[in-house]
Amino acid sequence: MDWTGEIAAARARIAGHARVTPIARLNLGGFDVEVKLEQMQHTGSFKARGAFNTLLSVEVPAAGVVAASGGNHGAAVAFAAARLGFPAHVFVPEVAGAAKIALIERAGATCHVVPGLYADALERARAHEAETGAMQVHAYDAVPTVAGQGTCFAEWDDQGLQADTMLVAVGGGGLIAGALAWWGGRRRVVAVEPERSRALHAALEAGAPVDVEVGGVAANALGARRIGSICFDLARDMDSMTVPDDAITRAQRMLWQEARMLVEPAGACALAALLCGAYVPDADERVAVLICGANPAPDPLAAF
Template identity: 45%
Template sequence: MITLDDVRAAHALISPSVRVTPLSRWSPRVLLKHEYMQLSGTFKARGAYARQLAALASGELDPRVGVVVASGGNAGLAHALVARELGHPAEVFVPGAASEVKVKRLRAAGATVHQVGRIYDDAFAASQERVAQTGAIFCHAYDQPDILAGAGSVALELQEQAPDVDTVMVSVGGGGLLGGLLAGLRPGIKVVAVETQGCPTLHSALAAGELVDVEVGGVAADSLGATRLGALGWELAKAASGTVEARLRSVLVSDDAVLAAQAALWDEQRVITEPAAATALAALTSGAYIPAASETVAVILCGANTSPGLVA
């Protein structure tokens, strides 16, 4: 299980490379953290830099061979762009459900793209075969210590920008960003983990008390469609939810609520996000989560890899 020290170390490693993303106000006590402004259009750049820079420093990554990634699209794009910047090749395995926008951007970033099967697990299996063939290092979309620690750097940044924040709301797919936040935030800050009803990976695991496989679908499945929560994120989620004063709450929202939140971001702030990013805000706009009157909430807008025409 990663710790605050791990997050701090990753933050120090990647700070020269990642962007400090801004905060804006949705309402007097609701802040928006614009992580879609990160390189690659999502928070995933943080973990990609952390994984690849650490592997280069340790000698694990051979620059002649490069990296292999399995991803619904966003992690693959982040790793492809970071690999291009650092000067080594990247191969990305994506499921058939990956959006056309993301596949085009992967190829434009210089990655060799393999579309395999229907879901993430199909792409993952193919990526492991490729790693065995080539000796490239594998970069997981959400379940490696460096990936979580890099994602957790957003927690350190957010607390500097908004030291009075009480609650952070985050969309959940495989649990990498959730785990990073739980490791990087002060213990007194609550986390509201939001998933669509079609991708209830965390919600189902918490209900069962263990990791379980779920069927995934719906408007955010191309980004949040992991069929099982990552083991590292799960350990942090268990620790955060298994106390009398639990700091983690799991919330589900409908596809319609996500699309409404996505449209509201455009209508009210001229912000374009993908459905996965709007999922966290949808918990507020739909009433699935109602903050206390004195509660200061920060919502992580995690990505914007979509076509503007699909929002406007």
């Protein structure tokens, strides 16, 4: 696979549709860290990149598109489909929460809430695809999705990224697969997962993708039961670590208290590895973190 070419083509394809998100250099918990603010992307996460790239890569059928999502992917597909004039159905698990369900509906999709977790929503989305002929937009395990997410890292290079090491949160693996696909070993990429949702970590230990139990504060964004095959193929030799829920929520609070960045638990997961000591950089090591999502539940402004 020529991932560099795929990602370059995706950048050209989504230009004018996805936002170019800013970077910042912060001191958090005593660490100097460069961050890319993908929580400022359309619908509050990096997912719009993969959604736009997918919908602009193919001829969408009259039945439109369908997606399964913990919330952020569904909102991105709904947004991209509405912008491009396609009907969209999104299946989400109950754990997605009211705020993300409302976000999907505001973006213009028909939202179906499914008992259970992401895997249950995916089963229902596949049934809808078979029944209607709608096009499935996979959240993480599809080449257009991964190439779209890879545009984030190509863009960051153009913005002058100086880091030696990137900390990236992992759910199903589309985002970190995009990082690995773009850099191809030119930068060190470290995977960070919640202890209670560790699909990549378990796959690396087992030597193949395996099913895991899913839970914890970031389950509605990082709660994949099994890592994507594209991610696993790219990530076989990478460093992977897990962080506890309390470290994630501490990182969330620090981003708000010290930088006035309101993010969901998944958005703080990668930073948590640095702040809690799961990842200890060398004295002169330059570290960067992707802030990947800004859709906390409940919506802090829902009452206004």
